[in-house]
Amino acid sequence: MRRPILVVLAACLAAGCGVPTEPTPRAIEPSVTIGAYEGPMGPASPGTAVERLYLVRDNQLVAVDRRVNAVPAPERQLEELVSGPTPQERDRGLDSALVGTAFITGVQLRNGTAMVGLSRDNPIRNDEILAFGQIVCTLTARADVVGVRFVQEGRAMEVPRADGALTSEMLTDADYKTLIRL
Numbered sequence: 001m002r003r004p005i006l007v008v009l010a011a012c013l014a015a016g017c018g019v020p021t022e023p024t025p026r027a028i029e030p031s032v033t034i035g036a037y038e039g040p041m042g043p044a045s046p047g048t049a050v051e052r053l054y055l056v057r058d059n060q061l062v063a064v065d066r067r068v069n070a071v072p073a074p075e076r077q078l079e080e081l082v083s084g085p086t087p088q089e090r091d092r093g094l095d096s097a098l099v100g101t102a103f104i105t106g107v108q109l110r111n112g113t114a115m116v117g118l119s120r121d122n123p124i125r126n127d128e129i130l131a132f133g134q135i136v137c138t139l140t141a142r143a144d145v146v147g148v149r150f151v152q153e154g155r156a157m158e159v160p161r162a163d164g165a166l167t168s169e170m171l172t173d174a175d176y177k178t179l180i181r182l
Contacts, residue, residue, distance in 0.1 A: 052141040053081050054134045055094040060181040061133050062094060063141070074107040074114055074139060081138050097131035107139075112146040113170055114139045118157055132159045133176040140173045147172050 047067040054061045064085075072080070084099035105117035116135060136148045147170035150157040156168035161175040173180070 051077060051080065052138065053077070054137040054141070054180075055085050055089060055096055056130050056134065057093050057095065057181065059130065059179075061130065061137055061176060061179045062181050063137075064089060064094065071142070074109060074142065074145065077138060077142070078104055078107060078116075078135065081134060096134065097128060098134055101131075104135075109144060112144065114145045114148045116148055116150050118150055118152045120152065129160045129162060129164065129176075130179065132171075133162065133179050136171045137173045137176055137180065140171075 047069040049068050049071045051066045051068045051072055053064050053066065055064050056062065066080075066086075081096065082098045082101055082104065084096040085094040103119045103121065105119050107117070108115045116139070132150075139145045139148050149168070149170050150159050158166040158168045159171070160166055161171065162178045167175075
């Protein structure tokens with residue numbers, strides 16, 4: 001006798017659990033007003049692109065990824081490099097051999113080669129390997145750059161590789177791999 005009562009009770013409970021059907025759709029008023037938020041804003045969301053710069057720590061090159069809204073042009077990326085590390089990067093012991101210099105006159109891309117113009121008043125000596133390493137490694141970290149050459153008034157300039165040898169040939173990050181901290 002108990003079994004038929006349980007079946008009937010279960011059927012009644014199951015029938016009452018669903019959403020009632022209606023013959024036509026009806027609008028539902030939202031319980032929250034949707035509109036512009038006027039309260040305090042949280043921190044800005046990080047950018048969707050990555051800008052890789054090579055900074056210096058303990059006489060080695062260190063790759064640093066910064067989140068940006070869009071991949072910057074090569075010239076803008078070198079401006080960021082010359083500006084040096086952010087306060088947070090400085091707190092991590094990072095520095096730059098390029099801070100405060102104004103010897104880069106421009107950058108042009110030619111078939112994947114970044115042609116970096118140097119001013120006549122180039123304050124960086126040929127023995128400043130880290131400075132040239134920062135430039136080369138930063139630019140070759142870009143997808144659109146396969147190598148870097150340095151020029152001054154249209155003629156190729158000799159700059160040092162990691163081993164100290166001077167070259168006017170195209171340079172890549174491989175020329176500075178012994179200086180790169182992994």
